[in-house]
Amino acid sequence: MNTLSSHVLDTTNGRPAKGIALTLTYPDGSTAEGITNDDGRFNGWAENSAKGFEAGTYTLRFHCQEYLLSNHSKSFYPHIDIAFELEENGGHYHVPLLISPFGFSSYRGS
Template structure:
């Protein structure tokens, strides 16, 4: 079973997806992959990355999005560290944001 990764960013203040937000994925091997959310706030395009077991970091660059939609951004970015395991299947890392808070969990 292969490993795959997706993310979804939702603006809880507006009740809408956060589109065009830049993301940076850091792999256990030290590779950095730049991506961004689509019009629906989703991202599953990680170039040609083959995911292996290990600890990853996903950075959500929130400041520009929050400033343009809310004129406030307490968190300039949000870093989420998570671990993928061999044969772990699909991983989904959602982010719920507002100008002064955020939350994440393992989605499906």
């Protein structure tokens, strides 16, 4: 069974990014919404599917402009899309995002 979580860290402040809206697009084009908590995390995707996530290509959109403008007065990115592929029975997938007003990076976390 595949599960999914995410975490957003503000590398300028060295703190979690609270209140960033997320949109997950499934391989079939349907979507689900979430928002990062006080620790910059969201793991409610598992609640949306009791069977876990099927294999396929997903896109996770981080709607970061509002957060960056309110915390840094600048935002080069209105949103950041990360496309990733889940394998059959791949286990837990964690998609972290490190952001600043003018840069970002991601990787497969644990």
